[in-house]
Amino acid sequence: MTSPKIFHRAFERTLPGATSASRWLDGIGAAEDICGNILFAMQICLEELFSNIVRHGGPASSSPPEIFVTLEIHPCFLRMIVEDDGKPFDVSKARAEKISRPLAGITPGGLGVLLAKSYADKLTYERSGGLNIVTAEFARRAGGSYFGAAILEPRATKID
Amino acid sequence: MKLDVVELDNQITKVVLAGRMDIEGAAAVDTKFSVVSGSRKKVIVDLSDVSFMASIGIRTLVMGAKAITNKGGKIVLLNPQPNVGKVLETTGINTVIPIVQDLPSAIAAVGV
Numbered sequence: 001m002t003s004p005k006i007f008h009r010a011f012e013r014t015l016p017g018a019t020s021a022s023r024w025l026d027g028i029g030a031a032e033d034i035c036g037n038i039l040f041a042m043q044i045c046l047e048e049l050f051s052n053i054v055r056h057g058g059p060a061s062s063s064p065p066e067i068f069v070t071l072e073i074h075p076c077f078l079r080m081i082v083e084d085d086g087k088p089f090d091v092s093k094a095r096a097e098k099i100s101r102p103l104a105g106i107t108p109g110g111l112g113v114l115l116a117k118s119y120a121d122k123l124t125y126e127r128s129g130g131l132n133i134v135t136a137e138f139a140r141r142a143g144g145s146y147f148g149a150a151i152l153e154p155r156a157t158k159i160d
Numbered sequence: 161m162k163l164d165v166v167e168l169d170n171q172i173t174k175v176v177l178a179g180r181m182d183i184e185g186a187a188a189v190d191t192k193f194s195v196v197s198g199s200r201k202k203v204i205v206d207l208s209d210v211s212f213m214a215s216i217g218i219r220t221l222v223m224g225a226k227a228i229t230n231k232g233g234k235i236v237l238l239n240p241q242p243n244v245g246k247v248l249e250t251t252g253i254n255t256v257i258p259i260v261q262d263l264p265s266a267i268a269a270v271g272v
Contacts, residue, residue: 016184019182022182051215051216111219
């Protein structure tokens with residue numbers, strides 16, 4: 001069994017911190033030759049999870065406030081773990097609906113959760129040691145040079 | 161993230177976005193997009209050079225679209241890249257803001 005390649009870094013718990021995290025992920029994607037479509041899905045999840053924590057996660061208990069991101073590259077899948085010490089929030093059970101109303105009645109909100117749930121093949125939440133721990137997994141697709149899918153199809157999402 | 165405004169015939173405005181519509185990108189164009197959508201009634205948003213779209217970018221598009229339609233105007237999204245198009249479909253934006261693939265269709269959609 002091959003050991004996963006693991007990358008880990010702490011980022012400022014700020015919106016610019018999300019940009020830093022995104023660039024970090026892009027760098028790993030390029031260095032590890034991760035297929036663009038899978039990297040796109042990972043970037044969507046990272047951006048939405050990070051943004052959700054910064055904007056809605058309440059005060060952090062650590063100082064300086066940080067968000068920890070771990071990326072594991074396994075032979076058959078990629079795993080991204082996002083941890084923060086804000087208020088408990090189970091993103092896997094959060095309401096997430098597609099927009100379906102007339103434009104005039106739309107108040108944008110909840111789309112980030114919908115995207116994170118849709119673009120990860122598996123999204124789980126656990127609260128442990130005062131941390132929110134969100135784990136997103138992304139499967140390798142058949143064909144292509146590495147993770148090669150054609151155009152990434154978001155998985156069907158069950159909305160609770 | 162860049163935003164360029166091109167005035168076409170018949171009072172149609174084309175907004176050309178380029179770059180990543182993520183937290184940083186949306187913040188960079190949000191004010192300018194609000195100004196355009198607050199002052200124009202026929203708007204084509206060219207997404208062909210947008211490589212990434214997060215929910216915060218969709219928020220920018222939706223708020224602009226609301227401003228345009230509230231004054232009886234029309235907005236259409238033009239030629240998103242495949243992955244960006246999937247994001248728009250996943251969120252259902254395509255059900256409230258039309259998406260077309262070429263400029264003549266976009267011009268027809270905003271009404272000449």
